[in-house]
Amino acid sequence: MLVTKADGSEERIIFKCRTNGEQVETPLNGGAVRGVARWEGEELVIESWAQFGTQEMHFCDCWSLTADGQTLSMKHRDDDLAGQLAVFEKT
16 A cells, blocks of 8 residues: 655555455554455455544545456445545556
Protein backbone atom coordinates (compact mmCIF):
# COMPACT_ATOMS: atom_id res chain seq x y z
CA MET A 1 0.00 0.00 0.00
CA LEU A 2 1.07 3.56 -0.60
CA VAL A 3 -0.02 5.83 2.24
CA THR A 4 0.02 9.57 1.48
CA LYS A 5 0.04 11.67 4.64
CA ALA A 6 -1.56 15.08 5.18
CA ASP A 7 1.84 16.77 4.78
CA GLY A 8 2.26 15.13 1.34
CA SER A 9 4.91 12.65 2.45
CA GLU A 10 4.46 9.02 1.46
CA GLU A 11 5.08 5.70 3.16
CA ARG A 12 4.95 2.31 1.50
CA ILE A 13 3.97 -0.75 3.47
CA ILE A 14 3.61 -4.39 2.53
CA PHE A 15 0.49 -5.97 3.92
CA LYS A 16 0.77 -9.77 4.00
CA CYS A 17 -2.12 -11.96 5.05
CA ARG A 18 -3.63 -15.41 4.68
CA THR A 19 -7.09 -15.91 3.22
CA ASN A 20 -8.35 -17.90 6.21
CA GLY A 21 -9.71 -14.92 8.18
CA GLU A 22 -6.74 -14.82 10.59
CA GLN A 23 -5.99 -11.26 11.74
CA VAL A 24 -2.52 -9.85 11.00
CA GLU A 25 -0.75 -6.60 11.85
CA THR A 26 1.65 -4.54 9.73
CA PRO A 27 3.68 -1.63 11.20
CA LEU A 28 2.75 1.92 10.08
CA ASN A 29 3.79 5.25 11.67
CA GLY A 30 4.72 3.65 14.98
CA GLY A 31 1.32 1.95 15.07
CA ALA A 32 -0.14 -0.92 13.11
CA VAL A 33 -2.56 -1.68 10.31
CA ARG A 34 -4.77 -4.59 11.35
CA GLY A 35 -6.37 -6.73 8.72
CA VAL A 36 -8.06 -9.96 7.70
CA ALA A 37 -8.67 -11.63 4.36
CA ARG A 38 -11.26 -14.26 3.55
CA TRP A 39 -13.12 -15.78 0.63
CA GLU A 40 -16.84 -15.10 0.36
CA GLY A 41 -17.87 -17.37 -2.48
CA GLU A 42 -15.84 -16.29 -5.52
CA GLU A 43 -14.99 -12.90 -3.99
CA LEU A 44 -11.83 -12.15 -1.99
CA VAL A 45 -12.63 -9.72 0.85
CA ILE A 46 -9.73 -7.90 2.52
CA GLU A 47 -10.63 -5.76 5.54
CA SER A 48 -8.18 -3.46 7.28
CA TRP A 49 -8.22 -0.92 10.06
CA ALA A 50 -5.61 1.84 10.46
CA GLN A 51 -5.23 4.61 13.02
CA PHE A 52 -4.51 8.08 11.60
CA GLY A 53 -4.14 10.51 14.49
CA THR A 54 -7.28 10.15 16.58
CA GLN A 55 -9.30 8.62 13.73
CA GLU A 56 -9.48 4.92 12.95
CA MET A 57 -10.30 4.17 9.33
CA HIS A 58 -11.89 0.97 8.05
CA PHE A 59 -11.33 -0.36 4.54
CA CYS A 60 -13.08 -3.32 2.96
CA ASP A 61 -11.69 -4.28 -0.46
CA CYS A 62 -13.91 -6.74 -2.36
CA TRP A 63 -11.99 -8.34 -5.25
CA SER A 64 -13.62 -10.34 -8.04
CA LEU A 65 -12.59 -11.74 -11.42
CA THR A 66 -14.99 -12.19 -14.32
CA ALA A 67 -15.63 -15.78 -15.49
CA ASP A 68 -13.59 -15.18 -18.66
CA GLY A 69 -10.61 -13.96 -16.57
CA GLN A 70 -10.44 -10.69 -18.51
CA THR A 71 -11.59 -8.19 -15.86
CA LEU A 72 -10.50 -7.83 -12.23
CA SER A 73 -12.58 -5.48 -10.06
CA MET A 74 -12.11 -4.09 -6.57
CA LYS A 75 -15.07 -2.42 -4.87
CA HIS A 76 -15.37 -0.60 -1.55
CA ARG A 77 -18.71 -1.31 0.13
CA ASP A 78 -19.74 -0.18 3.61
CA ASP A 79 -16.36 1.29 4.58
CA ASP A 80 -14.63 4.68 4.72
CA LEU A 81 -14.11 4.59 0.93
CA ALA A 82 -17.62 3.33 0.10
CA GLY A 83 -18.49 3.74 -3.55
CA GLN A 84 -14.96 3.64 -4.93
CA LEU A 85 -14.37 1.10 -7.67
CA ALA A 86 -11.22 0.05 -9.53
CA VAL A 87 -11.49 -2.01 -12.74
CA PHE A 88 -8.53 -3.71 -14.41
CA GLU A 89 -9.00 -5.11 -17.92
CA LYS A 90 -6.58 -7.56 -19.48
CA THR A 91 -5.25 -6.41 -22.82
